[in-house]
Amino acid sequence: MNPSILVTGGTGYIGSHTGVELMGAGREVFVIDNLSNSKASVLERIERIAGRRPEFAQIDVRDRAALRKLFVQHRWSSSSGDGRARGGRRSGAGGDGGGALGDFPGVQINSRVFLQ
Numbered sequence: 209m210n211p212s213i214l215v216t217g218g219t220g221y222i223g224s225h226t227g228v229e230l231m232g233a234g235r236e237v238f239v240i241d242n243l244s245n246s247k248a249s250v251l252e253r254i255e256r257i258a259g260r261r262p263e264f265a266q267i268d269v270r271d272r273a274a275l276r277k278l279f280v281q282h283r284w285s286s287s288s289g290d291g292r293a294r295g296g297r298r299s300g301a302g303g304d305g306g307g308a309l310g311d312f313p314g315v316q317i318n319s320r321v322f323l324q
C-alpha cells in the first residue's frame with residue numbers, strides 16, 4: 209500500500225481541497241490541524257466528496273512533542289519518501305526574517321519546526 213500523505217492545515221480551505229484531490233488520486237491522507245481557523249466537521253464534507261474519511265489528529269504544527277509522537281506512531285520519516293503537503297498560511301506564529309517567504313512568516317517558522 210502507498211504510504212499516506214500528511215496534510216497539515218488539512219481542514220482549512222487549501223488543505224481540505226488538497227486532501228480531496230489526493231484521495232481522488234488513490235492516496236491515503238492523514239490530516240493534522242489545530243482547528244484554529246476551521247472545524248472538525250470539514251472531515252465529514254471531505255468524506256462526502258472523496259468517499260473516504262482521512263485520518264485526523266488535532267495537533268499544532270509548532271508542537272514538537274506531539275509531532276514527534278505522531279511520527280513515531282506512524283513510522284514516517286523525512287527520508288522514507290513519504291509525501292507531506294502543507295495547507296494553510298494563517299498560522300500566527302510570528303516572523304523570523306525575509307527571503308522568498310517573507311510575506312508568510314508563520315509558514316517559515318512552522319515549517320522549520322515541522323521539518324526538524
Ligand SMILES: NC(=O)c1ccc[n+]([C@@H]2O[C@H](COP(=O)([O-])OP(=O)(O)OC[C@H]3O[C@@H](n4cnc5c(N)ncnc54)[C@H](O)[C@@H]3O)[C@@H](O)[C@H]2O)c1
Nearest residue numbers: 217219220221222241242243244245246268269296297299
Ligand atoms: N473561495 C473561497 O470560498 C475561499 C474560502 C476560504 C479561503 N479562501 C482563500 O484561501 C486562502 C486561505 O486558505 P488557507 O487554506 O491558506 O487558510 P485556512 O485558514 O482556510 O486554512 C489553514 C488551516 O490551518 C490551520 N492552522 C493554522 N495554524 C495552524 C497551526 N499552527 N497548526 C496546525 N494547524 C494550523 C487552521 O485551523 C486552518 O484549518 C486565502 O487566500 C483565502 O482568501 C477562499
